[in-house]
Amino acid sequence: xxxxxxxxxxxxxxxxxxxxxxxxxxxxxxxxxxxxxxxxxxxxxxxxxxxxxxxxxxxxxxxxxxxxxxxxxxxxxxxxxxxxxxxxxxxxxxxxxxxxxxxxxxxxxxxxxxxxxxxxxxxxxxxxxxxxxxxxxxxxxxxxxxxxxxxxxxxxxxxxxxxxxxxxxxxxxxxxxxxxxxxxxxxxxxxxxxxxxxxxxxxxxxxxxxxxxxxxxxxxxxxxxxxxxxxxxxxxxxxxxxxxxxxxxxxxxxxxxxxxxxxxxxxxxxxxxxxxxxxxxxxxxxxxxxxxxxxxxxxxxxxxxxxxxxxxxxxxxxxxxxxxxxxxxxxxxxxxxxxxxxxxxxxxxxxxxxxxxxxxxxxxxxxxxxxxxxxxxxxxxxxxxxxxxxxxxxxx
Amino acid sequence: xxxxxxxxxxxxxxxxxxxxxxxxxxxxxxxxxxxxxxxxxxxxxxxxxxxxxxxxxxxxxxxxxxxxxxxxxxxxxxxxxxxxxxxxxxxxxxxxxxxxxxxxxxxxxxxxxxxxxxxxxxxxxxxxxxxxxxxxxxxxxxxxxxxxxxxxxxxxxxxxxxxxxxxxxxxxxxxxxxxxxxxxxxxxxxxxxxxxxxxxxxxxxxxxxxxxxxxxxxxxxxxxxxxxxxxxxxxxxxxxxxxxxxxxxxxxxxxxxxxxxxxxxxxxxxxxxxxxxxxxxxxxxxxxxxxxxxxxxxxxxxxxxxxxxxxxxxxxxxxxxxxxxxxxxxxxxxxxxxxxxxxxxxxxxxxxxxxxxxxxxxxxxxxxxxxxxxxxxxxxxxxxxxxxxxxxxxxx
Numbered sequence: 109x110x111x112x113x114x115x116x117x118x119x120x121x122x123x124x125x126x127x128x129x130x131x132x133x134x135x136x137x138x139x140x141x142x143x144x145x146x147x148x149x150x151x152x153x154x155x156x157x158x159x160x161x162x163x164x165x166x167x168x169x170x171x172x173x174x175x176x177x178x179x180x181x182x183x184x185x186x187x188x189x190x191x192x193x194x195x196x197x198x199x200x201x202x203x204x205x206x207x208x209x210x211x212x213x214x215x216x217x218x219x220x221x222x223x224x225x226x227x228x229x230x231x232x233x234x235x236x237x238x239x240x241x242x243x244x245x246x247x248x249x250x251x252x253x254x255x256x257x258x259x260x261x262x263x264x265x266x267x268x269x270x271x272x273x274x275x276x277x278x279x280x281x282x283x284x285x286x287x288x289x290x291x292x293x294x295x296x297x298x299x300x301x302x303x304x305x306x307x308x309x310x311x312x313x314x315x316x317x318x319x320x321x322x323x324x325x326x327x328x329x330x331x332x333x334x335x336x337x338x339x340x341x342x343x344x345x346x347x348x349x350x351x352x353x354x355x356x357x358x359x360x361x362x363x364x365x366x367x368x369x370x371x372x373x374x375x376x377x378x379x380x381x382x383x384x385x386x387x388x389x390x391x392x393x394x395x396x397x398x399x400x401x402x403x404x405x406x407x408x409x410x411x412x413x414x415x416x417x418x419x420x421x422x423x424x425x426x427x428x429x430x431x432x433x434x435x436x437x438x439x440x441x442x443x444x445x446x447x448x449x450x451x452x453x454x455x456x457x458x459x460x461x462x463x464x465x466x467x468x469x470x471x472x473x474x475x476x477x478x479x480x481x482x483x484x485x486x487x488x489x490x491x492x493x494x495x496x497x498x499x500x501x502x503x504x
Numbered sequence: 505x506x507x508x509x510x511x512x513x514x515x516x517x518x519x520x521x522x523x524x525x526x527x528x529x530x531x532x533x534x535x536x537x538x539x540x541x542x543x544x545x546x547x548x549x550x551x552x553x554x555x556x557x558x559x560x561x562x563x564x565x566x567x568x569x570x571x572x573x574x575x576x577x578x579x580x581x582x583x584x585x586x587x588x589x590x591x592x593x594x595x596x597x598x599x600x601x602x603x604x605x606x607x608x609x610x611x612x613x614x615x616x617x618x619x620x621x622x623x624x625x626x627x628x629x630x631x632x633x634x635x636x637x638x639x640x641x642x643x644x645x646x647x648x649x650x651x652x653x654x655x656x657x658x659x660x661x662x663x664x665x666x667x668x669x670x671x672x673x674x675x676x677x678x679x680x681x682x683x684x685x686x687x688x689x690x691x692x693x694x695x696x697x698x699x700x701x702x703x704x705x706x707x708x709x710x711x712x713x714x715x716x717x718x719x720x721x722x723x724x725x726x727x728x729x730x731x732x733x734x735x736x737x738x739x740x741x742x743x744x745x746x747x748x749x750x751x752x753x754x755x756x757x758x759x760x761x762x763x764x765x766x767x768x769x770x771x772x773x774x775x776x777x778x779x780x781x782x783x784x785x786x787x788x789x790x791x792x793x794x795x796x797x798x799x800x801x802x803x804x805x806x807x808x809x810x811x812x813x814x815x816x817x818x819x820x821x822x823x824x825x826x827x828x829x830x831x832x833x834x835x836x837x838x839x840x841x842x843x844x845x846x847x848x849x850x851x852x853x854x855x856x857x858x859x860x861x862x863x864x865x866x867x868x869x870x871x872x873x874x875x876x877x878x879x880x881x882x883x884x885x886x887x888x889x890x891x892x893x894x895x896x897x898x899x900x
Contacts (some may be wrong), residue, residue: 149727177742180739215699
């Protein structure tokens with residue numbers, strides 16, 4: 109299961125919350141396993157979930173009628189109580205149906221709850237939560253819906269819960285770690301596929317095509333594809349262009365797709381031909397920064413301490429002026445999960461967190477260099493989720 | 505330019521609106537040409553634009569400092585007044601910079617406006633809009649921000665403008681039509697690439713890989729990839745599985761990527777081997793539905809009339825019980841733009857609208873059949889934006 113049930117229960121108990129309502133796509137998928145196509149690819153369509161903290165098995169999912177086939181077909185879905193809303197027409201052949209189609213017929217025959225908010229209100233009432241403390245993920249609501257819920261549930265103690273969902277999602281379950289590892293490996297394989305076509309004059313776009321092709325062939329979806337050559341590599345969000353590769357160029361990748369809804373985000377540096385001394389020194393300093401962070405990452409350490417360790421290691425080992433906003437972030441269904449490895453952050457590293465640890469360096473007029481590795485935090489420290497460690501690759 | 509300036513001006517005048525504020529990613533990109541990576545791939549990060557209706561050239565864009573490289577590098581961006589917010593560290597080499605890097609240095613040196621809402625408030629004040637009628641796109645705001653804007657701009661007449669943005673975006677500019685045509689062609693080429701690997705036992709996932717590979721090789725990003733065989737093709741949102749193709753199966757595609765931010769959405773049907781008589785009859789009826797819609801689509805006709813025409817043609821020509829929620833929708837930066845070709849819709853077709861016209865039929869236990877074509881509305885009727893017309897393809 110994607111959902112970390114015990115963490116949901118302990119964090120809800122800590123905040124005296126009886127039930128959670130998921131509204132943003134990542135929280136609906138996380139809570140129920142249900143990936144509702146329309147809310148993931150557009151803004152506007154909604155699906156929701158309601159999770160009573162003390163009895164998670166009684167959770168319900170609220171879905172548009174037009175998307176019920178996804179509830180019937182998706183193997184991640186474990187929630188049994190489905191409530192549908194809205195009209196959608198399907199026909200039915202006069203034959204004996206298979207189990208999948210029978211399930212879809214059953215779902216289509218459920219009562220129509222009119223619209224998402226009406227469905228949510230009736231679910232909260234039916235589940236006996238009308239006088240409870242309910243945390244509602246505010247990020248997936250449309251303007252005015254929060255106020256409507258507060259108005260229609262006068263005896264409910266309603267509080268915003270997007271941040272609480274982020275805290276719950278921060279510690280990954282084994283099923284999540286497996287996907288995060290897979291998608292991280294897909295990203296590094298895709299970098300290798302792009303580097304495999306390197307030759308003088310190849311363009312950033314050609315590398316991007318090779319990169320994304322490998323990603324889709326591994327059944328992931330392209331998301332992030334920053335690939336830049338030479339001085340263009342110093343642009344943090346460099347978009348692949350027709351710029352041709354020249355001997356001596358740095359090639360910077362900050363990339364990653366989505367696999368079974370889970371994100372990758374890794375950075376790799378190669379040079380086309382022997383790098384100059386400063387590239388080598390600086391890259392080693394950045395790599396030392398990430399490796400120093402790995403030395404201190406373990407349950408109980410603060411994010412601020414990880415930040416300080418990485419930045420100081422990079423400064424000590426070759427970039428005295430090294431400065432950063434953060435040296436990494438959690439990753440999961442969202443590209444930026446908890447924790448944020450930033451100065452002053454009191455977030456505490458916990459076992460099971462999955463994080464991208466990174467030390468980017470952007471020098472306009474020269475190049476961008478970056479190491480970004482993904483780890484899961486184990487009891488005794490970080491474990492790399494992919495196979496390569498971000499060392500500088502020199503291409504002949 | 506992506507933005508339809510004259511339409512923005514006439515619709516603002518009609519609603520007595522002096523200026524528009526774009527907040528949702530599609531409206532920021534549409535208004536300014538600026539595609540802000542972080543707001544497109546996650547929920548949370550924000551970029552905004554302010555457009556005075558009478559002097560669109562004076563528009564301004566508000567961007568996080570970490571994304572300024574995209575403003576410097578993206579050729580679609582025409583807005584000159586840039587306001588940045590938030591801290592982001594970059595270094596600079598002691599060399600003569602090229603024009604791109606010089607522009608980025610200039611942008612980085614602009615004053616820090618603290619955060620998105622502070623930047624937006626100061627822009628509205630600086631532009632002399634503090635006592636004007638301002639339409640604010642409510643969809644891209646975070647909870648509480650609408651109330652904050654209303655509180656801090658007590659003399660402004662603020663109204664929600666997401667629907668107005670949708671109406672403006674409904675009539676496409678030549679630059680938009682070019683992209684929509686390109687991405688529609690990429691979608692049909694990708695269908696052809698998938699069908700090229702058809703053989704007994706090939707799986708839905710293998711076809712999906714071939715489909716998406718063609719899409720990324722044409723520099724588009726995969727978005728929609730519903731591909732189903734046999735009875736699975738009756739699921740409206742069928743997700744490609746390991747199901748193998750068997751002789752006699754229908755193959756249904758409802759698919760399309762994103763190219764330069766613009767969406768495709770087409771549907772195609774093939775059969776593996778000679779189709780049975782009912783598949784032929786029903787597909788022809790659905791095709792007749794789309795073609796009948798094409799006969800009536802022209803400026804001035806209502807969406808309801810297009811709906812009625814398509815449904816009745818499908819009913820008359822082979823599926824007497826044919827029933828649908830809608831027979832298509834606009835397409836652009838969003839997958840569902842105005843108009844919505846639905847019963848009772850008073851939306852009027854206008855020259856320059858781009859629409860997906862579709863007649864899907866889902867029969868559980870049998871199969872799904874669907875024709876979905878993309879057209880631009882010209883003065884004398886619809887013009888297909890791709891090369892194939894959605895006829896049934898029979899594969900030996």
